[in-house]
Amino acid sequence: GQQVMQIPQYQHVQEGEDFTTYCNSSTTLSNIQWYKQRPGGHPVFLIQLVKSGEVKKQKRLTFQFGEAKKNSSLHITATQTTDVGTYFCAGPSVSNYQLIWGAGTKLIIKP
Amino acid sequence: GAVVSQHPSWVICKSGTSVKIECRSLDFQATTMFWYRQFPKQSLMLMATSNEGSKATYEQGVEKDKFLINHASLTLSTLTVTSAHPEDSSFYICSAFGQGAMNTEAFFGQGTRLTVV
Numbered sequence: 001g002q003q004v005m006q007i008p009q010y011q012h013v014q015e016g017e018d019f020t021t022y023c024n025s026s027t028t029l030s031n032i033q034w035y036k037q038r039p040g041g042h043p044v045f046l047i048q049l050v051k052s053g054e055v056k057k058q059k060r061l062t063f064q065f066g067e068a069k070k071n072s073s074l075h076i077t078a079t080q081t082t083d084v085g086t087y088f089c090a091g092p093s094v095s096n097y098q099l100i101w102g103a104g105t106k107l108i109i110k111p
Numbered sequence: 112g113a114v115v116s117q118h119p120s121w122v123i124c125k126s127g128t129s130v131k132i133e134c135r136s137l138d139f140q141a142t143t144m145f146w147y148r149q150f151p152k153q154s155l156m157l158m159a160t161s162n163e164g165s166k167a168t169y170e171q172g173v174e175k176d177k178f179l180i181n182h183a184s185l186t187l188s189t190l191t192v193t194s195a196h197p198e199d200s201s202f203y204i205c206s207a208f209g210q211g212a213m214n215t216e217a218f219f220g221q222g223t224r225l226t227v228v
Contacts, residue, residue: 033217042221
């Protein structure tokens with residue numbers, strides 16, 4: 001079935017270091033969405049990418065959508081403690097009215 | 112943005128009892144809502160798609176007689192965990208698309224942490 005694979009599962013960084021998470025879909029996506037889930041909370045929408053090769057920035061966050069619309073990445077520059085959480089990518093399914101979720105990447109700031 | 116309200120935010124119940132979780136779209140109509148379960152350190156697992164006025168569509172491996180879903184109106188969907196067991200303890204989250212289309216962002220309820228003792 002349709003899958004969205006996301007790596008890595010965890011990433012430990014020192015505060016101030018960069019963080020990147022990658023998503024790869026088994027099918028071409030009409031769009032890809034990114035969500036952040038803080039510990040104990042619910043996912044919160046960050047951004048949606050629609051166009052092939054699209055790059056969007058939100059302050060220190062840079063989102064990219066691949067040319068083939070099958071992969072995407074989220075890069076955080078100079079991480080801060082407020083960035084802690086799990087970042088999920090998700091894309092619409094081709095057959096059903098739902099989102100297919102990546103496994104998530106947990107950002108952990110080393111003390 | 113659109114708001115989805117989920118209640119209760121946490122519940123502890125005895126094994127064998129039933130628990131009802133409500134999911135309301137506060138400022139928009141949601142013909143479709145989604146129910147997820149999330150175990151610790153894992154991703155969201157879609158349990159079922161709740162359709163207003165019709166039967167829910169359950170994902171493979173999800174017992175429809177155990178997880179009863181009712182979507183009686185355009186703003187309310189409920190999930191009832193019947194005869195709960197400790198292995199049902201989890202974080203349950205509902206979501207809906209703000210404009211009723213999967214190409215817009217999904218809005219989530221606050222989630223319900225269920226603990227069955």
